[in-house]
Amino acid sequence: MFTLLQIAARNLARNRKRTLLLGGAIAIVTVLLVLLTALFNGTQASMLRNATTLSTGHVNVAGFYKITSGTAAPVVTNYKKLREIVEKETPGLQSVVVRGRGFGKLVSDVSSQMAVVSGIDIEQEANFKNILEIVHGDVTKLSEPHAILIFEQTAERLELKIGDNVTLSSQTFRGAANSIDCKVVAIAKPLGMFSSFFSYVPMTTLRELYGFDPATAGGIQLYLKDWEQAEAVAARLRVELVKSGYRVMDHTEKPYWQKFDIVKREDWTGQKIDVTTWMDEDPFMRWTLVGFRAIIVIVFMVLLAIIIIGVMNTLWMAIRERTREVGALRAIGMQRHTVLAMFVTEGALLALISSTAGAILGVLAAYGLNAAHLKMIKGFQMVLMSETVTLLVNVPTVLLSLVVIAGVTTLGSILPAWRAARLQPVEAMHSSN
Amino acid sequence: MATTPSSQPIVHLSNVDKDYKLGAVTVTALRQVSLEIAPGEFTVIAGPSGSGKTTLLNLIGCVDVATRGQVIVAGQDTGKLAEGDLTRLRLNALGFIFQSFNLVGVLDAFQNVEFPLLLQKKMNAAQRKERVMDLLNRVGIAEYAHHRPGELSGGQRQRVAIARALVTLPRIVLADEPTANLDSVTGNQILDLMQELNREGTTFLFSTHDPKVVSRAGRVVRLVDGRIVAEETAEQYQTRQA
Numbered sequence A: 001m002f003t004l005l006q007i008a009a010r011n012l013a014r015n016r017k018r019t020l021l022l023g024g025a026i027a028i029v030t031v032l033l034v035l036l037t038a039l040f041n042g043t044q045a046s047m048l049r050n051a052t053t054l055s056t057g058h059v060n061v062a063g064f065y066k067i068t069s070g071t072a073a074p075v076v077t078n079y080k081k082l083r084e085i086v087e088k089e090t091p092g093l094q095s096v097v098v099r100g101r102g103f104g105k106l107v108s109d110v111s112s113q114m115a116v117v118s119g120i121d122i123e124q125e126a127n128f129k130n131i132l133e134i135v136h137g138d139v140t141k142l143s144e145p146h147a148i149l150i151f152e153q154t155a156e157r158l159e160l161k162i163g164d165n166v167t168l169s170s171q172t173f174r175g176a177a178n179s180i181d182c183k184v185v186a187i188a189k190p191l192g193m194f195s196s197f198f199s200y201v202p203m204t205t206l207r208e209l210y211g212f213d214p215a216t217a218g219g220i221q222l223y224l225k226d227w228e229q230a231e232a233v234a235a236r237l238r239v240e241l242v243k244s245g246y247r248v249m250d251h252t253e254k255p256y257w258q259k260f261d262i263v264k265r266e267d268w269t270g271q272k273i274d275v276t277t278w279m280d281e282d283p284f285m286r287w288t289l290v291g292f293r294a295i296i297v298i299v300f301m302v303l304l305a306i307i308i309i310g311v312m313n314t315l316w317m318a319i320r321e322r323t324r325e326v327g328a329l330r331a332i333g334m335q336r337h338t339v340l341a342m343f344v345t346e347g348a349l350l351a352l353i354s355s356t357a358g359a360i361l362g363v364l365a366a367y368g369l370n371a372a373h374l375k376m377i378k379g380f381q382m383v384l385m386s387e388t389v390t391l392l393v394n395v396p397t398v399l400l401s402l403v404v405i406a407g408v409t410t411l412g413s414i415l416p417a418w419r420a421a422r423l424q425p426v427e428a429m430h431s432s433n
Numbered sequence B: 001m002a003t004t005p006s007s008q009p010i011v012h013l014s015n016v017d018k019d020y021k022l023g024a025v026t027v028t029a030l031r032q033v034s035l036e037i038a039p040g041e042f043t044v045i046a047g048p049s050g051s052g053k054t055t056l057l058n059l060i061g062c063v064d065v066a067t068r069g070q071v072i073v074a075g076q077d078t079g080k081l082a083e084g085d086l087t088r089l090r091l092n093a094l095g096f097i098f099q100s101f102n103l104v105g106v107l108d109a110f111q112n113v114e115f116p117l118l119l120q121k122k123m124n125a126a127q128r129k130e131r132v133m134d135l136l137n138r139v140g141i142a143e144y145a146h147h148r149p150g151e152l153s154g155g156q157r158q159r160v161a162i163a164r165a166l167v168t169l170p171r172i173v174l175a176d177e178p179t180a181n182l183d184s185v186t187g188n189q190i191l192d193l194m195q196e197l198n199r200e201g202t203t204f205l206f207s208t209h210d211p212k213v214v215s216r217a218g219r220v221v222r223l224v225d226g227r228i229v230a231e232e233t234a235e236q237y238q239t240r241q242a
Helices: A002-014 A016-054 A079-089 A126-131 A139-143 A152-158 A193-197 A203-210 A227-243 A260-265 A283-321 A323-331 A336-372 A378-384 A395-422 A425-429 B053-060 B083-093 B109-120 B125-138 B154-166 B184-199 B234-241
Strands: A059-066 A093-107 A112-120 A134-137 A147-151 A165-171 A177-188 A198-202 A219-224 A270-277 B011-022 B025-037 B042-046 B068-073 B094-097 B172-176 B204-208 B219-224 B227-232
Touching: A002 A016, A002 A336, A002 B109, A016 A126, A016 A283, A016 A336, A016 A395, A059 A227, A059 A260, A079 A093, A079 A219, A079 A227, A093 A203, A112 A152, A112 A165, A112 A193, A112 A203, A126 A139, A134 A139, A139 A147, A139 A177, A139 A198, A147 A152, A147 A165, A152 A177, A152 A193, A165 A203, A177 A203, A193 A198, A198 A203, A219 A227, A227 A270, A283 A323, A283 A336, A283 A395, A323 A336, A323 A425, A336 A395, A336 B083, B011 B053, B025 B053, B025 B227, B042 B053, B042 B184, B053 B068, B053 B172, B053 B204, B083 B094, B083 B109, B094 B154, B109 B125, B109 B154, B125 B154, B154 B172, B154 B184, B184 B204, B219 B234, B227 B234
Parallel strands: A112 A198, A147 A177, B042 B204, B042 B219, B094 B172, B172 B204
Antiparallel strands: A059 A219, A059 A270, A093 A112, A093 A165, A093 A219, A134 A177, A147 A198, A165 A177, B011 B025, B011 B068, B219 B227
16 A cells, blocks of 8 residues: 555655645635635634624524404513523523513604514623624613614614604504614614614613513523534524423514414414524525535535546546556556555645645634734625624534545546546556657 | 576467457457467567467457457466456466556656566565565666656566566566567667576567567477467477578
8 A cells, every 4th residue: 555655645746736736726715615614614713603692592592472353472481491491401501691572663753664573681791892882972881761772774864863762653562663772872884684674672661662571572592502503502492491481482584573364364362482593593594505505505516526637637647647657567467456545645645635635724814814803895784783704713614524525536637547447457558658 | 598497388379269340340460379388488479570470479368358269378278267366367466568668657667667566466566676676677777767768768668568577577578569669779689688587497488570589599489360370489480481
């Protein structure tokens, strides 16, 4: 094996130009893959951090209360008892936040718009203050009754500034219309597509709007140590809550504000609990990530196809040039599988060295791009919920990229190597190449 | 010149034909060839270009198989052997010396000679080293053991090829025009070396049309148009040629 490795290494060194050209191409593909996956990981982490702070937990235990079959309020009654059960039954729980949920109309002197209204207790939400970039006002004033935080798009549309009043109107628990006047205390920079119709008020204000008592909340947002366990935890909670006597809604991949009409049409009254994950509550983020991943896969496939063709072509050339050598080696007693191994080793060695170099360069480039704090163009900022390009280098992903590129490239060398192994020694020995 | 052949032949060909398909046309390269090579022989297959010398050598070398007839090498009927068994037979019973040396360009002389032993997987590194160095000494190029073929002259390369052919202690060494790419002085030195090895017991079978090589043969098998037309001594051959 060592001799085969030596033959492979020396043949690669002998054909320096060809090796550098193909090795460079493999390295560039690896760099691109490492950068793309780092960009995906960075975007995912950034979107997840932002979204799970603004509108959802990793897992959400919320639900609807129907006083009559035609109404639907996005609340859970006696949330403290529910929280106790949930905290007990959630493995890997990191933190819990209680939020209010609402959906109503924001009316200013000049215009109006529908808005998702979240009730928050700002003093218990450190992350919220860190994630949002406040362009006007003071986010801590959300602790004051009838305060409201809106995003820049809403402020522009409704022509609102700090200190202005905006009327928040909605339908109460019992189906009656209610409205309260809120004072704009903070205007935040947009954070993703949905921020244009998100707003935040103190929990007390939301309870007042809907006529809820203090034991009522919109939902319990759970933050896990490992967000990738969200689906499993949600599934487990659905089962455990049923065991604890709660009625649990069937799982639907939709945010709560898209479920009002469905719930209203259903023929039941009282409380039903809805357990969702961040992917259910922020479908836009899910679509973005799925789309992003699809783009990466397509780009990767195209690049891989180019590399495989390159490897096959290069090995064809190497085999053509060394046909007589193959014939001689077969004549002196080299078995077909050893010929195959000899050329595959050459392909594998080139792939391994090039993809390792590419992975190292890719990691360095990722750190370099992060250090450069490159600003994204506006459209991407909205979609990816981040102002700057953020790349997250994840060692297992880099290793996987390296292994995949090296592996696929090696696979690409099997066909020409197999053809070389099938050469008849007598024909190969007398080849004119 | 040649050692006395012993009774049991290493190579036995009986009524061998070899056809090649060239498109729709079938060309017969060998016709009804019967031949025996005994251990210790120094035999030359002589004949003009296109007479079938190389084809005959290929059949005996187990790199090709006969269309009809029987080829027995080292006691094995090559027509009945699978590809892997033929390869093993070549590795263990045969040595090859090619006209254009056919050394592995990226390996040095030592590694080229050692290569068949690595394929055999029968010896450890120390044993291989001893055998290889012994042979490199024997063919007079031990000092070039770590030179690659590109750094050696034609004669030195052919010496490496001879050492490689002998390293597995084959039953017979097949040499296809071994002096064709060498100048006459080097060619003679190579032939001297082969004769010396033959005197020590190695069986050689050459294909050539070089009179210098033929003159050294213990037996000359003369091929014309794929048929053996004569088996004679080198003196008889030369007399007739003259």
